[in-house]
Structure formats: structure tokens, C-alpha cells
Amino acid sequence: MSRPTTVHVLRHFGLALAHLAVAAAVLPLSGCSGGAASPTAASPAAAASTNPQQAARLQFYRREVLPTLQANCLRCHGGMNRRGGFNMSTRANLLQGGKDGPAVIIGRPEDSLLLHVLDPKLAADDPMRMPPKGDRLSAAQVAAIRKWVADGLVMDR
Ligand code: HEC
Numbered sequence: 001m002s003r004p005t006t007v008h009v010l011r012h013f014g015l016a017l018a019h020l021a022v023a024a025a026v027l028p029l030s031g032c033s034g035g036a037a038s039p040t041a042a043s044p045a046a047a048a049s050t051n052p053q054q055a056a057r058l059q060f061y062r063r064e065v066l067p068t069l070q071a072n073c074l075r076c077h078g079g080m081n082r083r084g085g086f087n088m089s090t091r092a093n094l095l096q097g098g099k100d101g102p103a104v105i106i107g108r109p110e111d112s113l114l115l116h117v118l119d120p121k122l123a124a125d126d127p128m129r130m131p132p133k134g135d136r137l138s139a140a141q142v143a144a145i146r147k148w149v150a151d152g153l154v155m156d157r
Contacts, residue, residue: 043157044154058154060147074089085097091157106152107150109146115149118130
């Protein structure tokens, strides 16, 4: 680490983050989890630097999830783009969600809007079907996103 002065601060953040992630996974915080703002304060990447499980999950995100989002979602929900009021560039944005509220309930993909819009049962003309036009994600791509949400939504920032 080139910035030793920040190391122990990051470690504390990482620890706090781990506790919050566990709490979020164990407690049905759902609806009022506007409070989920707190786990976003620190980068999960910081936790990944000290925790092998977090590191593996970050790798999973980078290899199995991010390329799918880049190819299918980010042109409308990345960078400065927020169709439906929704941006998915950062964990904080995903937890905040768009006009319909939080897009992800950590640890509960079945209750997460992010997975609902990917449901293959949505009609082709359903406005909530994502991506709105063209091919839907493959079952394997959706499964990877489901696992990513179930395993804590670990991502770079
Ligand atoms: C061509 C642009 C476009 C692409 C590509 C796209 N979306 Fe959307 N997305 C929209 C629009 C427009 C809305 C608002 C739909 C509505 O409310 O009628 C939306 C809404 C959403 C919402 C709901 C936000 C809210 O709070 O209502 C989620 C979640 C979402 N998109 C996820 C995704 C995912 C995941 C992908 C990639 C698989 C994706 N989108 C790809 C345009 C896009």
C-alpha cells in the first residue's frame, strides 16, 4: 500500500462494512433500508484487500457480472445516465435505486427490483423489462447477478 496512513482507517471501515453486511443479510431490514446508506460509506474493495472471501466475491463481480452490465445496461444506467432515475455505477446507487426505490436488497435477490426486471416471464412490451429492447440476458447471466446480490453486492465502488 502506498498510502500507509489510510490503511488502518480502511481496516476500520472494512470491519464496519462486514458487520453491516452480516446484519443486512440476517435481519429482514428491507423496506426501511434507506438506512442501507451506511454500508455504502466504505468501498467493499477496501474490505477485499484484507478478507479472502471478499476478494473472491470482487473477482466474481469483475468477471461474471460487470461485463454483462457493461454490454447490456450501463449505456442507460451508467456514468451520467439514469433512465428511470436509476444508475448502477456504484453500490450506493444500486441501493438507492431509481424512481421505484431501492433496486437491491442485499442478500435477497428474490425481493430485489434488479432481478424482477430481468424475469424472463415479463412480457416483451412490459416497460419494466430490461433491457427494454433486444435480447434478454441469458439464464447464466441472470444467475450470476442473483449470486452477486445474494453474496453481498460486492463491487469496486
Ligand atoms: C435503452 C436504455 C435501457 C437499457 C439498455 C436498460 N435500461 Fe433499465 N430502464 C430504462 C428505462 C427507460 C427505465 C424506466 C422504465 C419505466 O419506469 O417505465 C428503466 C428502469 C430500470 C429499473 C427500475 C428503476 C426504477 O426505480 O423504476 C431497473 C432496476 C433497471 N432499469 C435495470 C436495468 C438493467 C439491469 C439493465 C441491463 C440488463 C437495464 N436496465 C438496461 C432504460 C434502459
